Amino acid sequence: MKEASDCKLEGACDGPINLFNLQVAPDLLSACIHCGLCLPACPTYLATGHESQSPRGRIYAVMKSQGGQVERALDHLSTCLGCLGCQTACPSGVQYESILEQVRPALAARRSWPARTAMRLFFRLLGNYGLLRLLFIPVRFVQRLSLDRLPEVLVRLCPFLKGTWLGRLASWRQFTPAVPVHKSLPARLAGQGAEKPVPVQFFQGCVMDIFYNQVNHAAMKALAGAGLTCNLPRQTCCGALAFHAGDVDIARQLAKENMAHFENLGGEIVVASAGCGAMLKGYEHLFAEGEPERARAAQFSRRVKDFSQVMASHLPPQPQKRESGAKEAPRVAYHAACHLAHAQGVRAEPEAVLNRLAAEGCLKRVPLADAEHCCGSAGIYNLLNTELSLQVLEAKMDSLQASGAEVVVTANPGCLLQLEAGVRARGLNVKVKHLAELCRD
Ligand code: SF4
Ligand code: SF4
Known part of the structure; x- marks a missing residue:
């Protein structure tokens, strides 16, 4: 592992750094003092043990990119989850999110044009809710008939297909939950x-x-x-x-x-x-x-x-004891979604709601180690970097298993589907739920 003192950065921040047609503001990079305090908060560093997969290593790679090592910098950045665990941990206030924002279009420009076009079509489709629902009706039938297993079966029969798009499709199945029958929300x-x-x-x-x-x-x-x-x-x-x-x-x-x-x-x-x-x-x-x-x-x-x-801001002043029948309250762990804890800084409120539910006898809280570490979902990261995403998920599953929880609660659909994939892969008897599902009853 490269030590902070090995980073020869003099002159690396003299002017805006150009990655393709992008300018990364030098003051964003020079805020990093290379202390390495962010490393234990970085799931990709913890999963790989490589400095190049850490926030410090990525910032350093961007600085060095001025010397022509653009591809290398983009390689390191393309495996970043964007979870912002490093931003929370950094004592120097490095705005890692802003650095990422300035680099992402360069990462997109590196994709092949068919991949780029397919992704752009997909993003445009997401904006059309009516069409999206319609398109997911056949997906539901494909899942019901287990036809979604087909790529997996083909890859098993013909291992040389593993490195092709079919292999990729097969690996995506684990992240796709069963599509439920859609019921329109009330107006x-x-x-x-x-x-x-x-x-x-x-x-x-x-x-x-x-x-x-x-x-x-x-x-x-x-x-x-x-x-x-x-x-x-x-x-x-x-x-x-x-x-x-x-x-x-x-x-x-x-x-x-x-x-x-x-x-x-x-x-x-x-x-x-x-x-x-x-x-x-x-x-x-x-x-x-x-x-x-x-x-x-x-x-x-x-x-x-x-x-x-x-x-949390509409909780009744006092807990209201609820009838739970003879059933024992389930042990519930909370996984803090990165986009809630790190990106929005919302931490106390989900805790307050869960504590209130515990005080009302609906659940028993159990701590989850490294609850604010990313689960590896990160938008479409699990589809683009499946292997590393699963490595990151392993650590989350270890914590979950050690917690003894019967239910794990979170606040983001990406986390829900990633945690479900982890629970299924390990065969755990743990339910994955959104906080709203606990509040409803
Ligand atoms: S990003 Fe922050 S915590 Fe990480 S090495 Fe730089 S200054 Fe230290
Ligand atoms: S955003 Fe997450 S994965 Fe990326 S460098 Fe920071 S902590 Fe590591």
């Missing part, structure tokens, strides 16, 4: 028990509503139960997957559409998907200083709240 759910229910606007998300439609239903019911009138306005994909893949133009377009949909509607915008929440809260950064959308985006983002934030 409005009146708040209960409050004299004057507060209106909120619900943001459903694309991946969440396709794979975890029941979570959105549970979230709307829980919000209504807490006395909030929950409205479902017209909306589109938040743009997070496109943005993280470097397709900033698509993300900007989706952001403009969402801002137009929500602009004239009052109240907070509540979202149960941490990935969407982080993106919606960061819309301002999609627009440069002076662009008219920037101020609108800032206004929009101020209204966005995670489900746990809203629930």
Whole structure:
């Protein structure tokens, strides 16, 4: 492993660093003092033990890229989860998220044009909820008939296919949960028990509503139960997957559409998907200083709240003991989604909601070691870097198994499907749930 003192960085930050047509601001890089305190917080470093797979190593590689080692820098950055565990751990305030934002379009430009075109089509499709639902109907039938096992069977019969697109398709199956029958969300759910229910606007998300439609239903019911009138306005994909893949133009377009949909509607915008929440809260950064959308985006983002934030601020003053029957309360561990803890800084609120549920006798809390370490899902990272994603997931599964939990709770659809994959692979008797599913009952 390279030591911090080995990094000869003099002169590396004299001017903006150009990765293809990108400028990485030198002050973002020079903020790093190479102390290495971020290393124990980096799941890819922990999984591989390689400095090049650590935040410090990646920052160093970007600095060195000025000397012509661009490909090497992009190699190291392409395996970064973007979990921002390093940003939380860094005592020098290195804005790792900003560095990543400036590098991602260069990573996208490196993909082959068929891959790039397919991804762009997919990101555009995510914005069309009606078409997306329609397309997932045959997927459900393919799953029911177990035809989704076909690539796996073919690869097993013909091992030389492993390195082809078919091999890749076979490995993706483990991350695809059974697509449920889609039930439309109510356009409005009146708040209960409050004299004057507060209106909120619900943001459903694309991946969440396709794979975890029941979570959105549970979230709307829980919000209504807490006395909030929950409205479902017209909306589109938040743009997070496109943005993280470097397709900033698509993300900007989706952001403009969402801002137009929500602009004239009052109240907070509540979202149960941490990935969407982080993106919606960061819309301002999609627009440069002076662009008219920037101020609108800032206004929009101020209204966005995670489900746990809203629930925590509407908890009754005292715990209300609930009838649990003869059943013993399940042991519940909490996995903090990176996009909630690191990207949004939302930590106390999900804890408060879970503690309240524990005080009401609905569950028993058990600690999860390294609860804020990424599970390896990271948007479409598990599809693009499957092997490393699974290595990262192993560590999470070790912690989960050691916790003795019967239920693991989280706040993001990506984490839900990744944790489900891990639980299935190990054959654990652990349920994977969203916080909203615990609040509903
Ligand atoms: S990113 Fe922060 S914690 Fe990591 S080496 Fe640089 S200064 Fe230290
Ligand atoms: S974002 Fe996550 S994976 Fe990437 S360098 Fe930071 S801690 Fe490591």
